[in-house]
Amino acid sequence: MDATKLRRVIARTPLAPVAAFPKRLARVARYDAKVLRTSARWLVTSREHHNYTYELTKLSRHHLAWFVSVVCDVPVKQVRAYLNEIETDEQLRRHIEQATATASRRGLADKHVRYARRIGWYAIVRARKPAHVVETGVDKGLGSCVLAAALLRNTAEGHPGRLTSLDINPEAGYLARATPWANVVDLVIGDSVASIGALDRPVDLFLHDSDHSRVHERSEFEAVEPKLAPNAMLLTDNVTVTNVLAEHAERTGRRFLAYRETPARHWYPGDGIGVAW
């Protein structure tokens, strides 16, 4: 009896789990060794302790382009051009590198600029040309810079827009305090739900990225609802953790879609972009 026939015979006997064990062990060990190698490399090469940055895998970037194309109803070629635009924006990249190198908290930041799913935020702003974007949760200001860069390009093309960035931490947003990006950014310090309640202009694009608890995320979407412009779009950075935006979309008669990013060369499993429109 040849090996294949023998394997098939064993697969039908009570010995099957024992016979399959070495193959299963080798598979899981190969996978875990890869995760351990990546984690060990990250521990010695990165300084980040939260809000990790990384590149997307090539495939994840392809999927992101299609995701934005669908939710914004623009051709995927156009979206790819937007993604390329932010990735090749050397002025922004140099600014972030320099501001990071001189920041007081540089010991907890990496030198290399990596935007991850934020390139999707950029493409959405470029595609929709919103007059007023609100981002809750700023941290260093990486997302604020990316959103501001998109608004500056829109402005140059005759579609002016501003970003209101909300954070509870007075030290947040140091990357977004430099011109030209600061020219389109209003940084507001305070609890996001209270700050949303005080907004005095309609919101065309809203992004939740602050306190990622289910309760706080829901409170933000409820607070922003009466502030929204007609056909506004809602985004969440918390879509791999909660179903809050999907539930809000269902309650308010919107469509909903989620993208899950895949980081390249990083142990972190990644976050995503949830969209309701």
Ligand SMILES: C[S@@+](CC[C@H](N)C(=O)[O-])C[C@H]1O[C@@H](n2cnc3c(N)ncnc32)[C@H](O)[C@@H]1O
């Ligand atoms: C994940 S970080 C934001 C990341 C940022 N959007 C980016 O692109 O890198 C979360 C931020 O939310 C802020 N935050 C936490 N609770 C908040 C609240 N209740 N109101 C406003 N900001 C809050 C934190 O201070 C922190 O800077």
